[in-house]
Amino acid sequence: MNILRNTFFRITQLNNIFHSYWFSVLLVLICTNLICCTIKRWRNTFLQTGFILTHLSIILILIGGVVKLQLGVKGSVNVYKGKSVDYFLTQELTRQGKIDYVKRDLPFTIALDDFILEKNEPKFQLVSYIKEKDRQKILEIKLSKKQRVASSDYKVTVTDYIPDAELRQEPVNASDKPDNPAIFVKTLGSEKVTAEGWLLANDRNYYDDKKQNLRIEYLWFPSQHELESAISSVETSSPKVSVFVLGQTKEYPLELNKIFKLEGTGYSVRFLQYVLNYGDRRPIEEQLPDNPAVQVELISPEGEETRWVFERFPDWDKMHPSKYKDVKLACSGITSSYMAKNTVRILQSEDGKQVLVFIKDRHIVETMPWELEKKYSIRDLDRQVMVSNYFPSFDFKKDVVKKSDKIGTPAIYVDIEGPSGKYTEWLLSGSQYATWYPDNNFALVYEPTGESIKHFISNLRIVDNGQTVAEKAIKVNDPLKYKGYAIYQSSYDPEAGNFSGLQIVKDPGIPIAYSGFGAICVGVVFIFYIKPFLRKKQKKEVEV
Amino acid sequence: MSLINITLIVYVIASVAYIVREIWRSTATKWVSLGLFILAFCFNLAMVTKRSIEAGHPPFSNLYESLIFYACCTAFVYIIFEFVYNFKVVGALASVLSMLILLYATLQDDTIRPIMPALKSNWMLVHVVTYMLGYAAFGISFVTSIIFLVVKPFARKGKEDRGTEEGREILPRNFDKLSYKIVAFGFPFLTLGMITGAVWAKKAWGDYWSWDPKETWSLITWLAYLVYLHTPLVLPKMNINKSKAAVILAIWLLVSFGIVNFTFMGLNYLPSASDSEHIYGLQ
Numbered sequence: 001m002n003i004l005r006n007t008f009f010r011i012t013q014l015n016n017i018f019h020s021y022w023f024s025v026l027l028v029l030i031c032t033n034l035i036c037c038t039i040k041r042w043r044n045t046f047l048q049t050g051f052i053l054t055h056l057s058i059i060l061i062l063i064g065g066v067v068k069l070q071l072g073v074k075g076s077v078n079v080y081k082g083k084s085v086d087y088f089l090t091q092e093l094t095r096q097g098k099i100d101y102v103k104r105d106l107p108f109t110i111a112l113d114d115f116i117l118e119k120n121e122p123k124f125q126l127v128s129y130i131k132e133k134d135r136q137k138i139l140e141i142k143l144s145k146k147q148r149v150a151s152s153d154y155k156v157t158v159t160d161y162i163p164d165a166e167l168r169q170e171p172v173n174a175s176d177k178p179d180n181p182a183i184f185v186k187t188l189g190s191e192k193v194t195a196e197g198w199l200l201a202n203d204r205n206y207y208d209d210k211k212q213n214l215r216i217e218y219l220w221f222p223s224q225h226e227l228e229s230a231i232s233s234v235e236t237s238s239p240k241v242s243v244f245v246l247g248q249t250k251e252y253p254l255e256l257n258k259i260f261k262l263e264g265t266g267y268s269v270r271f272l273q274y275v276l277n278y279g280d281r282r283p284i285e286e287q288l289p290d291n292p293a294v295q296v297e298l299i300s301p302e303g304e305e306t307r308w309v310f311e312r313f314p315d316w317d318k319m320h321p322s323k324y325k326d327v328k329l330a331c332s333g334i335t336s337s338y339m340a341k342n343t344v345r346i347l348q349s350e351d352g353k354q355v356l357v358f359i360k361d362r363h364i365v366e367t368m369p370w371e372l373e374k375k376y377s378i379r380d381l382d383r384q385v386m387v388s389n390y391f392p393s394f395d396f397k398k399d400v401v402k403k404s405d406k407i408g409t410p411a412i413y414v415d416i417e418g419p420s421g422k423y424t425e426w427l428l429s430g431s432q433y434a435t436w437y438p439d440n441n442f443a444l445v446y447e448p449t450g451e452s453i454k455h456f457i458s459n460l461r462i463v464d465n466g467q468t469v470a471e472k473a474i475k476v477n478d479p480l481k482y483k484g485y486a487i488y489q490s491s492y493d494p495e496a497g498n499f500s501g502l503q504i505v506k507d508p509g510i511p512i513a514y515s516g517f518g519a520i521c522v523g524v525v526f527i528f529y530i531k532p533f534l535r536k537k538q539k540k541e542v543e544v
Numbered sequence: 545m546s547l548i549n550i551t552l553i554v555y556v557i558a559s560v561a562y563i564v565r566e567i568w569r570s571t572a573t574k575w576v577s578l579g580l581f582i583l584a585f586c587f588n589l590a591m592v593t594k595r596s597i598e599a600g601h602p603p604f605s606n607l608y609e610s611l612i613f614y615a616c617c618t619a620f621v622y623i624i625f626e627f628v629y630n631f632k633v634v635g636a637l638a639s640v641l642s643m644l645i646l647l648y649a650t651l652q653d654d655t656i657r658p659i660m661p662a663l664k665s666n667w668m669l670v671h672v673v674t675y676m677l678g679y680a681a682f683g684i685s686f687v688t689s690i691i692f693l694v695v696k697p698f699a700r701k702g703k704e705d706r707g708t709e710e711g712r713e714i715l716p717r718n719f720d721k722l723s724y725k726i727v728a729f730g731f732p733f734l735t736l737g738m739i740t741g742a743v744w745a746k747k748a749w750g751d752y753w754s755w756d757p758k759e760t761w762s763l764i765t766w767l768a769y770l771v772y773l774h775t776p777l778v779l780p781k782m783n784i785n786k787s788k789a790a791v792i793l794a795i796w797l798l799v800s801f802g803i804v805n806f807t808f809m810g811l812n813y814l815p816s817a818s819d820s821e822h823i824y825g826l827q
Contacts, residue, residue, distance in 0.1 A: 018755040018760075065753070074750065074751065120658040123657075123658070125655060138653070138654075138655050449655075449657070452657070452658045452660070453660070453661060454658065454661070455661055455664075456661065475661065476661040476662050476664070476748055477661070477662065477664060477665045477667075477744075477747050477748045478747070479747065479750070486750060488748075488749070488750040490749070490750070503749070503750045505750040505751065507751075510746075513752065514743075517739045517742065517743065520735060520739060521735065521736055521739055524731060524732040524735045524736075525732050527732075528728045528729065528731060528732045529732065
């Protein structure tokens with residue numbers, strides 16, 4: 001079939017019409033037709049000038065084209081900076097219809113002395129997006145000009161601009177209500193601070209000191225009662241595997257090698273092993289909980305299937321193809337149940353109870369109340385721990401500051417008006433995320449429009465018989481001509497800008513084709529503008 | 545209100561004014577309608593100028609810019625014809641045509657982007673301006689052909705054919721001859737545009753003709769109008785009814801204008817579009 005297709009195209013040349021033989025035959029026919037027409041209609045009057053010029057010009061252009069095809073060459077070559085070439089490559093169709101490169105020698109040498117790639121100044125654009133319409137629109141960046149985003153109720157005003165900005169985030173306490181409790185913890189070794197940072201009860205609530213095998217945890221309880229029951233338990237949570245099957249989710253404790261039957265289905269699951277850091281070759285005791293994973297075996301009458309399930313990537317199993325598609329797995333609690341050799345737990349309840357629990361090798365060794373700005377030594381370790389600040393409602397205050405006056409990472413301050421009122425925000429051009437208006441339907445992105453090339457220039461030198469005969473800085477639209485060859489700037493090395501892509505053309509048909517071009521221009525102007533004018537004049541003379 | 549909206553509205557008002565003038569013929573309505581059309585053209589010209597100043601290059605680097613320039617050229621060519629020939633009605637549709645082109649422009653991406661190196665040439669200016677004047681003339685001939693085809697069935701037979709002599713009003717039933725004159729005005733521009741394009745292509749890409757889709761289709765456009773211009777020489781020999789011939793030619797003009805628009809804007813939708821350096825809006 002393939003051979004048949006290839007033969008069909010080879011014979012008809014339908015994949016390369018404009019260079020096919022039958023197209024050339026058509027061109028010859030039109031040429032003959034034009035010659036016949038011209039002879040037949042020849043009246044030898046001045047008014048016929050346009051007619052003759054236009055018809056002859058087409059013949060000339062066609063002859064020029066034939067000369068180009070027969071005697072001309074067109075090819076390309078890449079030259080590296082500081083190097084020279086004395087050949088170029090032309091594309092030729094093989095009998096199989098494939099494109100082949102053929103090396104051709106030049107009667108001279110082209111040396112590339114320098115290659116300059118000039119880029120445009122970086123530009124930035126403000127793009128708006130309306131989710132319900134899935135429509136993007138580019139907005140103008142003009143200070144204090146209110147713009148309505150077309151066919152919507154959103155209005156955007158750019159109120160400030162910084163050419164080179166930096167985002168600084170400063171932690172603040174938003175209120176006295178414990179919406180987002182956080183403490184600032186320092187660890188000290190021989191009176192020096194070794195580490196410090198915020199621990200958030202509802203977010204990242206632990207810090208691991210890998211060298212000391214120490215973990216510091218921050219736990220928050222709504223009441224004193226709950227806190228007290230938590231003091232004595234070593235385990236705060238237990239690792240679980242959740243199984244989603246038949247529209248229901250069921251959780252199973254991570255107990256290795258025990259078979260759990262999934263009720264109502266033909267499946268059973270068995271947890272083969274778990275690791276704290278998937279891909280880590282060390283024994284589990286030495287691993288840190290960077291990428292906890294469980295290996296699960298699904299048992300069915302039709303055979304077994306084993307899968308890895310990752311705590312950090314709860315959607316992993318949903319997104320990856322598996323044998324038993326109707327069962328989806330996820331695991332949780334491995335990170336928080338991980339116990340370092342030494343653990344310091346900082347407990348706090350809403351009514352002000354504050355307790356510090358030291359755990360070593362899964363045993364509670366000490367319990368004591370804690371206060372702000374007081375150092376507590378960790379037993380057997382040359383470390384002290386101190387809570388230096390407490391924010392019941394932790395938040396970030398974003399601040400955009402100016403870095404310089406040059407265009408770097410520009411930022412704009414925008415006002416968005418919409419159905420949920422006014423909303424103001426800084427947009428940084430480097431940000432990967434869109435800025436969403438509170439109704440989650442409208443977003444803005446301030447982004448660079450991509451680098452674009454202004455000019456690319458090759459400083460060429462032509463060497464003929466060992467002597468420099470021509471020199472020119474060529475760019476697109478401005479070639480260098482020598483010995484019937486024209487050398488064009490056509491491309492460049494897109495990665496490093498090291499080489500220049502040159503196009504080399506030799507076309508002896510140019511004078512013929514160009515005289516045709518000239519003739520056709522004069523001809524049409526004569527026919528449609530000069531001739532009617534002359535006719536009118538003649539008519540008037542006749543009338544007089 | 546933005547300039548583009550004002551221009552659109554003035555075009556609409558001008559169109560209405562031309563219809564009023566058709567019903568209530570007087571010197572006043574004539575000058576009011578023409579004045580409104582010229583006003584719309586001025587607004588359009590202001591848009592083109594403003595855009596070139598903002599962008600820092602002639603306004604043809606993308607489809608949006610070309611379209612507003614095209615609308616402006618259409619209005620300009622119409623105004624010339626209104627001064628040279630004595631005809632009516634056409635203005636109503638000509639301003640609708642300019643308005644539609646502008647309306648289509650509003651759907652395009654109007655971001656100012658830096659101009660690519662190959663487009664930095666004086667040839668570009670000549671190439672685009674001549675082409676746009678040609679296209680504009682074909683747009684007007686499209687309008688006159690539509691009017692001719694609409695009026696044709698109602699035209700009374702046997703009435704004296706007054707032709708297109710100067711000074712006298714050209715009646716819509718003689719618009720076939722008017723169309724021919726308009727095409728004859730535009731065709732040299734199309735030819736010049738094509739030739740300057742070839743010369744520019746030689747300078748920029750090393751070949752004056754490389755059969756890229758845009759080049760091929762511009763040749764097809766050129767041939768379509770060439771056929772139109774040659775048929776009056778051939779038809780008398782073909783024993784075809786004169787009024788039938790006029791209808792065929794008018795329909796041929798409608799088709800040719802379709803080809804013009806395909807060459808201008810439709811090529812973007814071809815699968816081979818991405819290979820062509822000619823096509824707008826694919827940066």
